[in-house]
Amino acid sequence: MDAKQLAKEREQIYLDLFTNKIPKRFPVEDGLSWNYLIEYAGEDLMLTQFTCTKEKAIEIAEKGMEILRGDRMFPLGGLNPISLMFQKSRQSVMSSSGMIQHPEVEYMYEDEYDDFIKNPYDFVLERIIPRCNPAYAQGEVLRSFAFARYLLSAYEKAKEYAASREYIREKYGLHAPPPGSGAHQYVPFDFLADHCRGFSKIHIDIKRQPEKVLEALEALVPFCMWTGENKVQSPLGSNLLPTHMGPYLNMRDFEKFYWPTFEKVVHLTAARGQTMLIFLENDWTRFLDYLQELPAGTRLFMEYGDPKKFKEKLGKKMVLAGFYPITLLRTGTKQQCIDKAKELIDILAPGGNYYFCFDKTALRLSDVNPENYVAVMEYVLENSYYDNAGEPASSIKREDTIKNYTYPEFKSKYVIDFDEYIKDYPPVDPRIEPFMREGYLKYSDMLFLRIPHAM
Numbered sequence: 001m002d003a004k005q006l007a008k009e010r011e012q013i014y015l016d017l018f019t020n021k022i023p024k025r026f027p028v029e030d031g032l033s034w035n036y037l038i039e040y041a042g043e044d045l046m047l048t049q050f051t052c053t054k055e056k057a058i059e060i061a062e063k064g065m066e067i068l069r070g071d072r073m074f075p076l077g078g079l080n081p082i083s084l085m086f087q088k089s090r091q092s093v094m095s096s097s098g099m100i101q102h103p104e105v106e107y108m109y110e111d112e113y114d115d116f117i118k119n120p121y122d123f124v125l126e127r128i129i130p131r132c133n134p135a136y137a138q139g140e141v142l143r144s145f146a147f148a149r150y151l152l153s154a155y156e157k158a159k160e161y162a163a164s165r166e167y168i169r170e171k172y173g174l175h176a177p178p179p180g181s182g183a184h185q186y187v188p189f190d191f192l193a194d195h196c197r198g199f200s201k202i203h204i205d206i207k208r209q210p211e212k213v214l215e216a217l218e219a220l221v222p223f224c225m226w227t228g229e230n231k232v233q234s235p236l237g238s239n240l241l242p243t244h245m246g247p248y249l250n251m252r253d254f255e256k257f258y259w260p261t262f263e264k265v266v267h268l269t270a271a272r273g274q275t276m277l278i279f280l281e282n283d284w285t286r287f288l289d290y291l292q293e294l295p296a297g298t299r300l301f302m303e304y305g306d307p308k309k310f311k312e313k314l315g316k317k318m319v320l321a322g323f324y325p326i327t328l329l330r331t332g333t334k335q336q337c338i339d340k341a342k343e344l345i346d347i348l349a350p351g352g353n354y355y356f357c358f359d360k361t362a363l364r365l366s367d368v369n370p371e372n373y374v375a376v377m378e379y380v381l382e383n384s385y386y387d388n389a390g391e392p393a394s395s396i397k398r399e400d401t402i403k404n405y406t407y408p409e410f411k412s413k414y415v416i417d418f419d420e421y422i423k424d425y426p427p428v429d430p431r432i433e434p435f436m437r438e439g440y441l442k443y444s445d446m447l448f449l450r451i452p453h454a455m
Helices: 002-019 035-042 047-053 055-062 081-087 108-120 120-132 141-173 187-197 199-208 210-227 251-271 286-293 308-312 333-347 370-382 418-424 430-454
Strands: 240-241 276-283 300-303 319-322
Touching: 002 081, 002 141, 035 047, 035 055, 047 055, 047 081, 055 141, 081 418, 108 199, 108 300, 120 187, 120 210, 141 319, 187 210, 187 251, 187 300, 199 210, 210 251, 240 251, 251 276, 251 286, 276 370, 300 308, 308 319, 308 333, 418 430
Parallel strands: 240 276, 276 300, 300 319
Antiparallel strands: none
16 A cells, blocks of 8 residues: 555545544554654754754654554654754753753732732733743843744744654655644643643642632633634644643642633534544543533543443443553563454454553653554554444443533733734725735734743
8 A cells, every 4th residue: 555545544534533434454653752753763852853854754754664554643753952952941941861851830820819810811921931031030121032043943844844744754654633622731730730820830839829820821711711622623634732730639639720611611612613532641540420511523542541431421422442451561471462463453442432542652662662562552453443433432422411601702912913913004005905914813823832841
């Protein structure tokens, strides 16, 4: 089968999976990070992140194809350490091993809740981003220089990686969702904890000033919905929603602080036609009854938990993935690794609504034995076929499961529409107004998409 035919088949199995049909076979996804592939190719992890060109990225990816077997385009590219240098980032810090890590830092202080609640996005721009990135706190002129350098370097590297990905995707017939059909979205509580207060401080806040925390979470909903807007609606696309703090809360605090705005964001996103891909970090088994309340067709990617319970309670309503412990590929024998794959397939694959992936990605070459990895992937691919392809996976209609929530319109003094912007800079001729508008919208979108990642 040539690459175009393979790409078409792969697109079809994903389309069937995501439109409530049992596919010809369930999709299979790789679990190797870009860092892993750099080291597998024999390259120095630290230096390659600084020097990688389009050609080098393709060379690394080609070497990786010796062991990669998945249907979907794998991660190719990562954070640009040159961009992080221009920010003087405290949020993403390179260690002596070359790994970029995310230390816990307090970027919002306990007495700032009222200011945050007034407008979270404005607060992020004015206080949190400069605290994350000290280069933006050096005065207006140096801040302008730093941000310009950051943006130019980030887009230059992103362009190289994008060209590399497209080359590899086309050559090997790998699946990728349509451009613009996905976005990165935030859980309000996780945003407040991870990007503002920090893991330890948020636990103090919910005890000492619970009402302020609740107000802040509600205030975050319009911002979380705005960051998750996408231009293309497609069943092949999804908004990635990573979770973090839920399993670290007791049930009472989960019910009070985490779940209400989490559920609201997922249902609001579903109501505007977009599906969520939710990474459930840690073990969410005790929250299964809550997860049942999410819209049908929501995609859940589990790290840990009891797959039998997930399948029993969610298998007819949600698309499930994950659970395979990637650490087993380092510690287990080849047969043990294959047996684990068989166990999970036997539990999760019957009836559809399933694709295979690992519980997390391998970060370093030492994390995974390549022989075990290939053995598992090839076993899974050989045993991924259904004998009842085309049948409905569920009788549940997605539209019947979406709850009706409302939220305030997102507003910010820093998000200015075109008509407002040109009041003091009008077009000299009506014929050029459409070009000015097009340019304003294009580059404003590019800028605002970068801002959450500048944290």
